[in-house]
Amino acid sequence: MADTERRAAGTPHVVIVGGGFAGLWATRALARDAVRITLVDRRNHHLFQPLLYQVATAGLSAPDIAAPLRHILRRQRNVEVMLAEVEAIHADRRELGLAGGRTLAYDVLLLASGSTHAYFGHEEWEQVAPGLKTLADALKIRQQVLLAFEKAEQAADPAERAAWLDFAVIGGGPTGVELAGTLAEIARHTLRDEFRHVDPSTARVRLIEAGPRVLASFPESLSIKARQQLERLGVDVVTGTPVSEINADGYRLGETFVRARTVLWAAGVAASPLGRLLQAPTDRAGRVQVAADLSVPGHPEILVAGDLASVQQPDGTPVPGIAPAAKQMGRHAARVIRARLRGQPAPAFRYRDFGNLATIGRMAAVVDLRALRLSGALAWWFWLIAHVFFLIGFRNRLSVLINWASSYWSYQRHARIILEQPGDEPVEIDPPASHDATPPARRGLPST
Amino acid sequence: MADTERRAAGTPHVVIVGGGFAGLWATRALARDAVRITLVDRRNHHLFQPLLYQVATAGLSAPDIAAPLRHILRRQRNVEVMLAEVEAIHADRRELGLAGGRTLAYDVLLLASGSTHAYFGHEEWEQVAPGLKTLADALKIRQQVLLAFEKAEQAADPAERAAWLDFAVIGGGPTGVELAGTLAEIARHTLRDEFRHVDPSTARVRLIEAGPRVLASFPESLSIKARQQLERLGVDVVTGTPVSEINADGYRLGETFVRARTVLWAAGVAASPLGRLLQAPTDRAGRVQVAADLSVPGHPEILVAGDLASVQQPDGTPVPGIAPAAKQMGRHAARVIRARLRGQPAPAFRYRDFGNLATIGRMAAVVDLRALRLSGALAWWFWLIAHVFFLIGFRNRLSVLINWASSYWSYQRHARIILEQPGDEPVEIDPPASHDATPPARRGLPST
Numbered sequence: 093m094a095d096t097e098r099r100a101a102g103t104p105h106v107v108i109v110g111g112g113f114a115g116l117w118a119t120r121a122l123a124r125d126a127v128r129i130t131l132v133d134r135r136n137h138h139l140f141q142p143l144l145y146q147v148a149t150a151g152l153s154a155p156d157i158a159a160p161l162r163h164i165l166r167r168q169r170n171v172e173v174m175l176a177e178v179e180a181i182h183a184d185r186r187e188l189g190l191a192g193g194r195t196l197a198y199d200v201l202l203l204a205s206g207s208t209h210a211y212f213g214h215e216e217w218e219q220v221a222p223g224l225k226t227l228a229d230a231l232k233i234r235q236q237v238l239l240a241f242e243k244a245e246q247a248a249d250p251a252e253r254a255a256w257l258d259f260a261v262i263g264g265g266p267t268g269v270e271l272a273g274t275l276a277e278i279a280r281h282t283l284r285d286e287f288r289h290v291d292p293s294t295a296r297v298r299l300i301e302a303g304p305r306v307l308a309s310f311p312e313s314l315s316i317k318a319r320q321q322l323e324r325l326g327v328d329v330v331t332g333t334p335v336s337e338i339n340a341d342g343y344r345l346g347e348t349f350v351r352a353r354t355v356l357w358a359a360g361v362a363a364s365p366l367g368r369l370l371q372a373p374t375d376r377a378g379r380v381q382v383a384a385d386l387s388v389p390g391h392p393e394i395l396v397a398g399d400l401a402s403v404q405q406p407d408g409t410p411v412p413g414i415a416p417a418a419k420q421m422g423r424h425a426a427r428v429i430r431a432r433l434r435g436q437p438a439p440a441f442r443y444r445d446f447g448n449l450a451t452i453g454r455m456a457a458v459v460d461l462r463a464l465r466l467s468g469a470l471a472w473w474f475w476l477i478a479h480v481f482f483l484i485g486f487r488n489r490l491s492v493l494i495n496w497a498s499s500y501w502s503y504q505r506h507a508r509i510i511l512e513q514p515g516d517e518p519v520e521i522d523p524p525a526s527h528d529a530t531p532p533a534r535r536g537l538p539s540t
Numbered sequence: 541m542a543d544t545e546r547r548a549a550g551t552p553h554v555v556i557v558g559g560g561f562a563g564l565w566a567t568r569a570l571a572r573d574a575v576r577i578t579l580v581d582r583r584n585h586h587l588f589q590p591l592l593y594q595v596a597t598a599g600l601s602a603p604d605i606a607a608p609l610r611h612i613l614r615r616q617r618n619v620e621v622m623l624a625e626v627e628a629i630h631a632d633r634r635e636l637g638l639a640g641g642r643t644l645a646y647d648v649l650l651l652a653s654g655s656t657h658a659y660f661g662h663e664e665w666e667q668v669a670p671g672l673k674t675l676a677d678a679l680k681i682r683q684q685v686l687l688a689f690e691k692a693e694q695a696a697d698p699a700e701r702a703a704w705l706d707f708a709v710i711g712g713g714p715t716g717v718e719l720a721g722t723l724a725e726i727a728r729h730t731l732r733d734e735f736r737h738v739d740p741s742t743a744r745v746r747l748i749e750a751g752p753r754v755l756a757s758f759p760e761s762l763s764i765k766a767r768q769q770l771e772r773l774g775v776d777v778v779t780g781t782p783v784s785e786i787n788a789d790g791y792r793l794g795e796t797f798v799r800a801r802t803v804l805w806a807a808g809v810a811a812s813p814l815g816r817l818l819q820a821p822t823d824r825a826g827r828v829q830v831a832a833d834l835s836v837p838g839h840p841e842i843l844v845a846g847d848l849a850s851v852q853q854p855d856g857t858p859v860p861g862i863a864p865a866a867k868q869m870g871r872h873a874a875r876v877i878r879a880r881l882r883g884q885p886a887p888a889f890r891y892r893d894f895g896n897l898a899t900i901g902r903m904a905a906v907v908d909l910r911a912l913r914l915s916g917a918l919a920w921w922f923w924l925i926a927h928v929f930f931l932i933g934f935r936n937r938l939s940v941l942i943n944w945a946s947s948y949w950s951y952q953r954h955a956r957i958i959l960e961q962p963g964d965e966p967v968e969i970d971p972p973a974s975h976d977a978t979p980p981a982r983r984g985l986p987s988t
Contacts, residue, residue, distance in 0.1 A: 162734040174694070176694075227957065242584065285614040490946075504611070508584070510584040
């Protein structure tokens with residue numbers, strides 16, 4: 093890459109790492125500026141993360157909620173999209189180290205690499221309790237959930253069968269609530285009549301939250317409504333009790349060990365590891381503590397936006413890690429870059445809070461617009477319209493709407509496809525495995 | 541599985557292996573019969589194979605062309621769907637051996653496990669030239685094709701860049717023609733404006749057929765039309781020259797070694813290995829030579845249908861390995877099973893030939909209805925309507941139609957998603973690999 097030439101040529105080179113909401117919105121906001129932008133992402137697509145749980149639960153297919161970054165940006169001539177992984181940040185010489193030994197020099201750097209799931213020191217749980225951040229995660233969870241019912245159908249031992257029909261979602265935030273509500277719908281409605289040896293509607297779907305209530309970022313009245321709606325959908329909601337152990341056989345809740353073959357993790361996020369590479373101060377979750385203009389203290393040429401940034405609002409509360417906040421930060425970072433390049437003072441970021449919404453299941457959601465709180469069917473319609481409206485690209489929106497309308501009327505979920513394992517092997521129903529090395533999607537089932 | 545009880549109970553147990561066109565149509569045709577059916581498949585879905593190339597070329601998503609077998613058959617109470625792999629056929633004691641050491645007894649067995657790709661003794665080519673038979677194959681090819689353009693964009697060496705922009709499809713049958721036509725469209729239209737260092741429309745898409753003409757199963761006049769249409773789409777068609785070598789660097793065509801990073805295999809099919817397990821006479825492609833009623837000579841209780849069966853028509857030509865023939869055989873097998881169980885003589889199978897059609901690309905296809913031969917736009921519309929009409933399930937049809945309408949107007953292909961590699965690693969741009977062990981999707985690119 094002829095970066096030295098570029099720098100010499102005088103057009104400032106802006107490198108943006110991450111094509112999520114923050115990075116993509118910053119890139120677009122710089123469309124008319126006299127800069128050269130390189131958008132670096134290790135994936136080729138922008139992901140509409142708020143609907144990722146629908147891919148995990150077989151309601152939508154992966155391409156429904158993802159669009160190639162190159163395609164989104166094809167007409168923006170000052171951008172080059174680069175499929176690469178950042179491995180080092182050399183702030184002293186304004187250079188990124190990429191996987192494969194390549195380097196990429198920048199004049200201005202925007203880090204927007206987002207967040208990943210965190211296991212709070214129990215990293216071994218990742219093998220048995222997958223989290224949901226990427227399309228690959230979603231497809232893995234989809235596979236695991238669909239296989240659990242297949243394995244229950246084939247289990248000869250009643251205790252083993254029950255363990256395959258026991259689903260736990262750990263973490264009562266929006267992702268946990270969405271997953272639990274949808275799993276309950278799959279068990280109670282979607283799979284009706286399809287099995288001959290088990291009744292999927294007898295499956296237990298349990299949502300476990302260590303804190304006192306689900307959806308803790310919402311007002312307490314909406315947490316209560318959310319719990320009621322979850323219970324109506326058939327979810328067993330447990331609050332105030334932490335999970336102290338997870339393995340391939342199940343999980344420990346308080347003192348009791350519960351046999352369950354499917355445990356999903358929605359209990360925590362941590363910032364992308366790129367924050368640590370910066371060697372700037374970070375908060376407990378690994379987010380970079382940025383100045384009011386989103387720049388890294390001591391490095392005005394490095395900005396951080398989105399889930400990777402730790403930003404305080406004037407009232408002392410942190411800006412939440414949600415898509416609207418990431419878009420606002422991305423747009424603001426573009427303004428700061430513009431000001432920097434013109435030698436003007438950079439404005440401070442101010443988060444505009446438009447409210448908070450979470451979906452629970454069929455006709456069940458909560459919406460907190462500060463002045464207005466909704467729950468139930470009305471909140472669900474509000475959530476649906478907002479999410480379809482914000483999906484990138486007209487085609488995806490239409491396809492998602494059709495899939496939803498069809499799912500809604502039929503209770504069906506069209507993406508219930510179990511793919512073969514990599515290497516062209518078929519999905520196997522294995523002999524029982526121990527709980528250490530085997531990934532959960534291939535966990536065991538006794539031969540009958 | 542309480543198979544001995546079942547057999548004792550008197551309701552005949554029909555085991556059908558394979559949920560493709562033959563197996564599924566046979567299962568459905570037995571819906572009102574007093575039999576217990578177990579449909580065994582190692583995948584959870586029926587696949588609409590005629591549109592698989594659209595998944596490989598990112599036009600459709602996997603769930604668009606697949607539906608869970610359980611769901612299709614949920615209301616047919618005499619069927620149990622079993623996700624399992626058959627490893628042995630013990631015809632003497634009427635029992636199948638399944639993976640994991642389980643067994644499954646039958647009174648009547650229908651084998652309909654289809655076909656797989658064949659490399660004619662060059663099995664090592666499978667690593668570097670993937671074939672297209674399953675959804676996993678299609679997703680692998682999609683990944684490889686999309687990554688090839690990414691790698692070309694990053695290649696520093698012009699020869700290396702050219703090798704990433706060189707695509708070869710080996711085999712001029714319907715699958716090869718579809719793949720080559722669609723790849724040319726992707727290179728020439730879909731990726732327009734998206735890259736900054738390469739021009740995808742300079743990519744070479746070559747279709748190589750060892751025989752004298754493409755679409756050899758069609759009348760010669762339509763082969764000529766097909767070739768003209770391919771060339772108009774930008775495909776370099778080479779006939780009469782076999783490929784004698786394929787490795788990760790390219791392929792040898794006649795005397796010349798051509799550097800190409802993407803070689804796709806559409807040159808041959810062989811019957812599923814289950815045919816060999818039967819120890820009955822097979823033809824060169826491994827298909828079981830069945831009697832006129834589709835039964836295995838010496839085993840009236842074992843029938844074979846679909847691509848696994850080798851059946852002669854009265855004029856001596858073989859019944860072709862296409863979806864309509866598989867459906868007809870499946871329905872016929874159901875009739876034979878019914879006759880057997882009533883002690884009546886079994887009717888002979890007669891193939892009703894409704895014609896032959898192949899698509900080539902945008903507004904390009906050939907249709908041979910014996911009395912009527914079409915090519916070009918009219919043939920394409922005929923093909924489109926026929927295929928959407930035959931897709932299983934209303935929802936899929938509508939979604940496929942919308943995706944196609946949208947692709948048609950925009951030249952876009954909505955499923956251009958590169959997923960991470962298994963194990964949650966991002967897609968890597970690796971250092972160059974030797975041509976033996978590394979799977980093609982991860983083949984190398986020099987660091988720059």
